[in-house]
Amino acid sequence: DVVMTQSPLSLPVTLGQPASISCRSSQDLVYTDGNTYLHWYLQRPGQSPRRLIYKVSRRDSGVPDRFSGSGSGTNFTLHISRVEAADVGVYYCMQGIHWPRYSFGQGTKLEIE
Amino acid sequence: EVQVVESGGGLVQPGRSLTLSCVTSGFTFDEYTMHWVRQFPGKVPEWVSGINWSSEVALYADSVKGRFTVSRDNAQNSLYLQMNSLREDDTALYYCVKGDYDYSLEVWGQGTTVIVSS
Numbered sequence: 485d486v487v488m489t490q491s492p493l494s495l496p497v498t499l500g501q502p503a504s505i506s507c508r509s510s511q512d513l514v515y516t517d518g519n520t521y522l523h524w525y526l527q528r529p530g531q532s533p534r535r536l537i538y539k540v541s542r543r544d545s546g547v548p549d550r551f552s553g554s555g556s557g558t559n560f561t562l563h564i565s566r567v568e569a570a571d572v573g574v575y576y577c578m579q580g581i582h583w584p585r586y587s588f589g590q591g592t593k594l595e596i597e
Numbered sequence: 598e599v600q601v602v603e604s605g606g607g608l609v610q611p612g613r614s615l616t617l618s619c620v621t622s623g624f625t626f627d628e629y630t631m632h633w634v635r636q637f638p639g640k641v642p643e644w645v646s647g648i649n650w651s652s653e654v655a656l657y658a659d660s661v662k663g664r665f666t667v668s669r670d671n672a673q674n675s676l677y678l679q680m681n682s683l684r685e686d687d688t689a690l691y692y693c694v695k696g697d698y699d700y701s702l703e704v705w706g707q708g709t710t711v712i713v714s715s
Binding site for chain 2: 515519521523525532533534535538539576578580581583584585586587588589590591
């Protein structure tokens with residue numbers, strides 16, 4: 485099984501400041517087709533998860549460009565350039581190469597300090 | 598707009614059965630894999646089951662294999678999860694999720710709650 489490890493698990497951030505979340509996988513997430521299937525989700529309080537970023541760095545429709553993803557192989561990062569109140573929630577990374585046995589990181593709880 | 602709406606959750610006694618349903622709209626249902634994902638309160642989402650567009654491939658997490666059965670009706674744009682021999686540790690919020698061609702869980706429903714308790 486692919487184990488996903490996120491850090492930090494708790495992320496207090498001041499409004500308007502940048503934030504970043506790290507995600508590491510126990511296996512290389514480059515698939516045989518050359519694509520890297522690492523995705524990021526945000527679960528706001530009381531809501532279902534919403535995909536923000538797919539294939540490392542591609543933003544979903546409607547996701548502000550304050551959000552960006554980077555990384556390769558086994559190390560990935562979600563960046564938020566300027567945190568807003570609407571960004572509060574739990575962020576998960578998820579691997580897709582072991583379709584459909586997807587697995588998530590432990591989650592990073594972002595809160596405003 | 599893509600929509601997935603789950604129903605069928607509720608309170609059920611251990612050992613009994615329950616069937617979840619998911620109705621979808623806004624996309625060509627029979628072109629996509631569909632999934633069930635569950636989430637225990639305050640925990641990380643857990644993939645439960647996935648079924649490909651033609652129903653030829655249906656896979657399960659080890660924790661539910663042999664007890665849960667996923668199915669779909671492409672004519673009705675609907676997904677189902679038959680849950681048998683329910684246990685208290687199956688208590689969770691169950692999400693219906695649209696798959697995509699990028700091996701991700703693209704669009705999630707709001708979930709339906711299953712509580713297994715005597």
